[in-house]
Amino acid sequence: MSGLIYPKFFPILNDKVVIVTGAAMGMGEATAKLFAAAGAKVLCADHNEEEGRRTVDEIVKAGGTATFQFTEIANSSDVQAMVKAAVDIYGHLDGAVNNAAHIQDDKRAWDFDEDYWDELEAVNIKGTAMCMKYEIQQMIKQGNGGSIVNVSSINSVRPKDFSVAYTSSKHAVMGMTKVASMEAGQYNIRVSCLAPGGINTPMLRDAVVKVGKKVTELGGMSRLGRIGEPEEIAMGNLFLISDMSTYVTGTTLFVDGGHSVL
Template identity: 40%
Template sequence: MVGKIKQQHERTFDGKVVMVTGAAAGIGRAAALAFGRAGACVVVADTSVDGGHATAAMIVEAGGKALFVQANVARAAEVEALVDKTVAYYGRLDCAFNNAGIEEESQPLADCEEALFDRIIDVNVKGAWLCMKYQIRQMLKQEGGGAIVNTASVAGLVGAPTQAVYSASKHAVVGMTKTAAAEYGHAGIRINSVCPGVINTAMLTRALVREPSREKRLKHLHPIGRFGEVSEIANAALWLCSDQASFVTGHQLTVDGGLTAI
């Protein structure tokens, strides 16, 4: 049923420490809750204090373990501190879902302002790079390697008219994911990305408020006939981090209702 995607996660993450960025709402919150239900100790990271605390509280109320850390992924000192706090609190870092990102663009490339370009690249590209940098450094120090999933997008696989900068940022995430996977596979660190289609999130709501006529056209692009749900992306991230995906690295898992199939 649309809007009520059933989730069934065995406690496959018992004893694992998982970091989720952009976890105050949307896909990040859905993933943090799913990791918690699967038995993980979850580090909830976001710039939003209220939203982050709320997500952590939801995990605890459901019987899980969670720690909220306020962090801006575009700032190196804050990302380093985020990883340090994770290790100080839980002792290690096994998995990370680097989901924090922004989309504030809906205009032709030639009309985009430099400040907007810098803001999108700062969060989506630099943020993913900084997270991987400090997460990988920690995983190299400990036994057992680790698993990292980055949120890319179908806009990182194909062009996205009126979203040139966002598309460029997600293409960069795909490129970094492949490269990091090749560099650190020998150390037992698997690195993949998930590439969502159009998902029911606040980001989508904002886009449709700016341009309501897009809704019908966007749904038509998905052969499955609807937008995706945050739980469906969360399920994909959990699988990529799980032992079931033990031979999967450098992969871009497209979860798009068939959008890129045609």
């Protein structure tokens, strides 16, 4: 299903300003492109400058509006600069998809790499939390509400081998989402979580190679007999960011082909 053709959306995100982290490839790239097609002004944040700028170039060539911002989400000053850039360039901030993350481990629970654990948790947990922190601060300052999506994983409820650090981080993302939704709701700021299943991304392809498998062997990860495509995650993100979900907050949307109920 690679290269899905998007439905002809009415401009459901017209004039909204949205940050997408991890926008250089995979689910983040697909999300940034879909949001731009739906009328948003997208700030594409990533530490992969070459691929991030390619995403922006492709959006602009297709008639959309986007800007690249180099961002290491584990670095507080980069995260603050990311939010500031969105506001400086486009005037305000309406939404954010905090998608950037490190890939899963390649060690058993009794043999994990402690340095890699620290690196992964700094990005997946603290980095996501810092994105929320400064995005919410800006939205409170504006006084117009907003919507934030933190990308978790099917691993949060159906963990796999070789993923102790990754699984713990994705549990944490779901927990911090619930806390933030409780606290920010009074400002009409919605904070939700999207949990992808097996998705055909460079991250998944790299991860399965590390444990001696192939992406084509992962069809059993869903009720549909196949893994998902990045564009299918983008559709879920669109729902949670847009005004189609104005009464949705604090929850997790599983976009996993039914894997969570297997």
